[in-house]
Amino acid sequence: MRKVLIANRGEIARRIAKTCRGQGIGVVAVYSEADEDLPFVKEADEAVCIGPAPVAQSYLNIEAILKAAKDSGADAVHPGYGLLSENATFARRVKEEGFVFIGPHPEVVDRMGDKVTARRVMEEAGVPVVPGTVGGVDTLEEAAEEADRIGYPVMLKASAGGGGIGMHVLDSEQELQKAFSSAQGRSKAYFGDGKLFLERFIPSPRHVEVQVLADSRGNTVHLFERECSIQRRNQKVVEESLSPSISGDTRHRLHEAAVKAARAVGYTGAGTVEFLVDPDENFYFLEMNTRLQVEHPATEMITGLDLVALQLDVAAGEELPFDQTEVQAAGHAIEFRIYAEDPVRYLPSPGTIHRFSVPRGEGVRVDAGVEEGNQVTPYYDPMIAKCIVAGKDREEALARSRKALASFEVEGIRSNLPLHREILDHPDFIRGQYDTAFLERINRKE
Structure with a gap:
């Protein structure tokens, strides 16, 4: 290459x-x-x-x-x-x-890109999935029948979608009737496919994903998990590795399920298997991202591996240079996505960056897409940088994160740095006890 x-x-x-x-x-x-x-x-x-x-x-x-x-x-x-x-x-x-x-073979991208197909493949492979529709639903009548079978509350999703677009949590058939046509329209507009599906709504879930890596010789390993439950509008804001709350047994079973999922589809390269984890630590397959993740540096910080380098090697036909027993996790890492946006209303903040000063120090890494003087336009995702902080344990990573984010300066546009500082000081985050509704509760100041 x-x-x-x-x-x-x-x-x-x-x-x-x-x-x-x-x-x-x-x-x-x-x-x-x-x-x-x-x-x-x-x-x-x-x-x-x-x-x-x-x-x-x-x-x-x-x-x-x-x-x-x-x-x-x-x-x-x-x-x-x-x-x-x-x-x-x-x-x-x-x-x-x-x-x-x-990246992986196009057929794999195709199969995992359709959530209905992905669910079926995972069920056949023995990976736990959220109870839901076996196939997609095309009409409101089909959706209502399936929702009654699954049991309310349910989640209505776009089969070809992602990023929370067109997703609705519904408590009754009346709510389903109101949401169905708009969800179908958004799915067609954003993804060119109006097929929808239903899943049982999991209350107070955590969003935990497992990094997998596979070569073309059949070798597949996991590189541990990342906790991704700090989200706004179904988009991740903070990720950490390892997850701060799941038990050792759950962690082991998550890793096993992710490797099983990757093998089931003949995966090659770097990918991520995402799960919802309920309060009792039952977990369910959510989706597989057939690409590098935004939050991959958190994994790199605790493993010492370069995931892009490994992607290049696998794409060139090389064998993975290690097996599962040789992959070790040392310490703890937290990644903060720095967005050019209002930190409360989550609205984009385009404009010219007049000052952009990033933190430095032991265990601190900043991956930035901009510099001082650059223009942030309204055309693209508002993420301008990622600040990744590691320590020998989570306590040290938190302390270093507070210091790093206190010295991170962005001027000329609004950013979500104040939100990150608030998250770091919140008792639930400090304890590692939070779910996907965490930011919603912060915004309501509960």
Whole structure:
């Protein structure tokens, strides 16, 4: 592998490029007209403009990206996360054009991208799933019948969706009647597929995911779990590894289930199996992310592994350089997503960054997509950086996190740094006893 085109932008494009350069691999960046001045463009060996600011005309333009790969002489494509990273059509086209796709096989992306199919595959593999519909529901009548069978409250979800888009928690058939058509419309608008499905609503759940890694020789390992329950609008805000509350037995069973899930679909590369964990520590398969996760640095901090480097190696056909017994977790790591947004209402805050001063020190890592003077536009996800802090244990990681976030400065736009500082001082977070409704309770000041 001599030259990799990174089909992404911002922080993750910059992070992937760092590992590529460290391995002597050339980097090709693709960018929209709105991103011309961002660091990931300036730091690349080559950069190709692929269109105007709107994602449909640039970062989701498959043909423009493939043309950039051909014209630059790249021999591999890394999709990063978000955008086209879990688009099976893109993965297939990359391979058809003769490039290495740094990710799983397109068929795997396809199967895991449809939540109804993914549920069925996991059930067949013996991985616990939330009670729900066997297939999708196309009509309100079907949905009402399935909801009665499952039992209220239920969650109505888009089969092809993610990020909480079109998701509804429903307590009665009356609520289902009100929500069904809008959920179906949003699913069609966002994902091009109106198929919905229902699951039993799990009260007070925790969101715990397991990092998996597999090569093309059949070797599959887990790299421990991450706690992702601090969320706003079903989008993660804080992640930590290891989970601060689950028992050793639950942890072991989660890891086993994740490896079983990856093997069941013939997974290769880095991926994540996500679970809901109820208050009694019963856990259920939620979805599989067939890509690198935003929060992968938390795993890197406790294992000492470079997940991007391992992705590159696996994509090149190499065998994993270790087995499960050789993977060790040392200490504790917490990742804070720094968003350009109002910290209370969660509304984007575009504008020019006049000051951007990141913390430094032992156990502190900042992956940033911006620098002072850069413009944050309204076209893309508002995350501008990630602050990852590690310590020998969770107590030290918390202490270092308070110091790091106190010195993190962003001016010219609003950011969610005040929210992170509030989270760090909250008794429930300090104890590690929180669920996915944590931020909702903070906002209500309960």
